[in-house]
Amino acid sequence: MAQRTWRFTGALLALLLGACGGGDEEPEVAITDPVQRCAGIGVQPYVANGTSCVPSAATPVVLLLVRDRDGDVGACSGVKVAPGRVLTAAHCVDAQTRAVAGIVWNEQGQATQIRASGWVAHPSFSEGDDYYVDDVAVVSFPDELPGPSAPVLGQRSPRAGQAILIAGWGAPDYTLAVGSAQLDKVAPDYLRIAYDGSLSNACPGDSGGPALRSVGGRQAVVGLVSTGTQDCKAGGQTFFVNLSKPAVLSFIRREVPQAEVL
Template sequence: MFPIIKWASMALTATLLAACGGGDGASELVLPDANTLCSSVGVKPKIINGADCVQPESSPVVLVLSLGSEGQTQSCTGTMLTPTRVLTAAHCMLSGTQRMAVVQWQTNGNSALVYATAWVAHPGYTTNGDGLQNDAGVITLKSAMSNPTMPLLVSSTSTKGDEVFIAGWGDPGQSLAVGYARITKVTESHLGYVYKGQASNTCAGDSGGPAYRSAGGPVGIVGVTSSGSVDGCGDGDNSLFTNIQTPRVLDFIRAQAPGLAEI
């Protein structure tokens, strides 16, 4: 089956996960509380025990817009690597994209678009094979964003059983949200799990967002939200993330985002 990419069309969109689910394992995965989820990207919960987060201007996880030649707009998610470089998915910048922009939020709730001067998809991006291969891209912005940045995690190899935060602007919440999942698949190309109604799952609009975890210190990016296998991101969804630790992807990101931090 052709993989289902996790981006969204917009009328005025944004969006994401919350407590949707995902993960195999001998023990049940315990979803962290709302404060833990939101604070992992530097923000606060919108509601008690919720997973939607407020103060998006304080987060490295940003809303990415892809503007097409026919006036259509697609939404994805990205992560600030430096003040002017944003990591996202390659499929968020498919042919036909005329302009790309990132939403800059202000403390009063207003927003403005910061347009890109360039966007580069991994040269090895392809839809062949299991999922989307080398599904990573970097956006260069015209001016610096005030949002904080997030480092790449390269000091601790991803393994089955890792518990990760997942964040994005996708369905169903149409706002920044953070979830939690257990990785059950690790290959050179992907990290992933099958969503079984526990913990969290990514969905439309979350493409390009980070899977991230701590290795005993600050959190760092280990994956980029890429694709799924079930429409609506429901039970049985094979959720895949680009493995940023594989050399061909890591070297690409480093080349496109000079000055990024690594831990």
């Protein structure tokens, strides 16, 4: 059910071990141009027709490595919303979590880690029949993370038919990627897309990554990748935490008072 963390080995693993309602308006046009997609998170595409983006300090989208009490390491995505503060999915930092690090890249493409000083999940986080409830957490860092902070679109509820960008570090390539989708349902707890193989979808490893809406020429976070029914295959549904839910928005305001809320 869940777009849970992915397991891996290699250089990134060594870094930490060394240390996925409605509305009656017409559907919007989703962004399909790869350059525009990557520009939505402040980066450039690897290739002209691709959707994978070059890792850069110019984006608020963060790769998080997570180590559990057994020493296993996985990863989730997140989004920087204030200096030293990253939103991610609560299921990424459950009770088994023992260490979290944010991975950053320099201009030469070399990765380094910034160890988190703490993390807190929404107190009402729980697993429902089809989706997680209040699947949001805040990861804190003692040092500034590079990149801009994204505003949170919490005071305007999104509507079905609206276009979003989805960004994360998940499957199939486990590189920074951004795609476009359209919301097919908006409920108090979640935003949902029904994936038919066109446009884009969130995949395992994208958990905690942002769903973004353009507001006044800026990309604001409206949701976080939470869970899906088909591991990003066609025919499934993907759920995002609805950040405009009052209980979720108040949690963000309390834990990240510096966050800009639109």
